[in-house]
Amino acid sequence: MAQQGLAALHESLSRYDLTDTTRQRLTEIQTASQVNLDTILSLMQKHGINPIPDEQLSQMNPGDLSEYFDLLLRDWAWDSTTNPNPENTAAFERTLADIEKLPQKPARILVLGAGAGRLSWDLHVRLQPEYTLALDANPLVLAAADELVHQRQTIAIGEFKNFPQIGFQHAHCWQLEPPHDTDNARSTWFPLGANVWQLPFARDSFDLIITPWFIDVNGGDVRDLIAIIYENLAPGGHWLNSGPLLFTRHLPVQLKYTATEIKEFLSLAGFTLIEESITNTDYLRSPLEARFRQEQVWTFRAAKPEARQEAPIIAGALTAWLVMHHLPIPKNNYSSKDSHPLIDAILSLVDGNRSINDICYEVGPHLPQDIPVKDVVVTLFGQILSE
Secondary structure (H helix, E strand, C coil), X not given: CHHHHXXXXXXXXXXXXXXXXXXHHXXXXXXXXXHHHHHHHHHHHHCCCCCCCCHHHHHCCHHHHHHHHHHHXXXXXXXXXXXXXXXXXHHHHHHHHHXXXXXXXXXXXXXXXXCCCHHHHHHHHHHCCCEEEEEECCHHHHHHHHHHHCCXXXXXXXXXXXXXXXXXXXXXXXXXXXXXXXXXXXXXXXXXXXXXXXXXXXXXXXXXXXXXXXXXXXXCCHHHHHHHHHHHEEEEEEEEEEECCCCCCCCCHHHCCCHHHHHHHXXXXXXXXXXXXXXXEEECCCCCCCCXXXXXXXXXXXXXXXXXXXXXXXXXXXXXXXXXXXXXXXXXXXXXXXCCHHHHHHHHCCXXXXXXXXXXXXXXXXXXXXXXXXXXXXXXXXXXXXX
């Protein structure tokens, strides 16, 4: 993207119908773009990642990529002693307020969707746990976080706006400085590249899992995310979520759950909802931007009990394990009025331990790729329970 933008700017600057004012604006944007290209290539190459052209890039939405790039600026550029920005402070205080209500200080913390790492770092410095893992699937923001926190190196990032902002700079080159760390907190703070759907942890690994601005952009079903968080929390551990419910446009409408639905899922999964609050906050408010957006932030804290409790009765739910696909299917003499080898194979896998997810994992490889295996399994058990 940066290379394409620079090529377009070079062509524009070669025109003969420009005034000095226009040429100056384009030159400022060109400088910021070149800074970004150099920084991106440097960060990636340090971690052994080489840029390879990909045809799928043309199908991606550049706006999505740009917003994640802005996370670097929000976390480490827009908020400084010389240029205070309250967005990071508000997120930190909102999260810390709930953590301070925990029965004991967390020792093992996992932050899912940590982005460029600022919130996880600020919390780590304040709480001083045994370790904090700042996990994200985006290699650029993780590489930048590592460069700042662990390598103690300054990063140059250029910012420019595609729309004129009256009274604001056209472009600006920021110098991202390493955060203060006199107590060597970085020795127990780790940025980790991983996919939330394939976490590399043993069960019950964490006392506290934090999902900041994540449950609506996790790329899958919130019900499955709840299952993953439950599995990775130790008994007595807590899940702290804070963010909006702005599900990506790629998700089907039935997966864009309300807060009420998500609270029902929490209850069915075995969580105990401790408290919740709703606030409005600024989001990605740049010093170079006249416009900004506000988001409704839903913050809640839920606890994983020491021992699993009986699932509550939720209106419309035939049974908890049919809604929450990670729960074990009780062993029973399930039978269907229809006879088919696939039906027989699915029912034969019920052993009192396997869940719908487990059965889908085993049956899926034997079905054509265009058949939604989970829909098949859920429909089968739904029909059996209804009958």
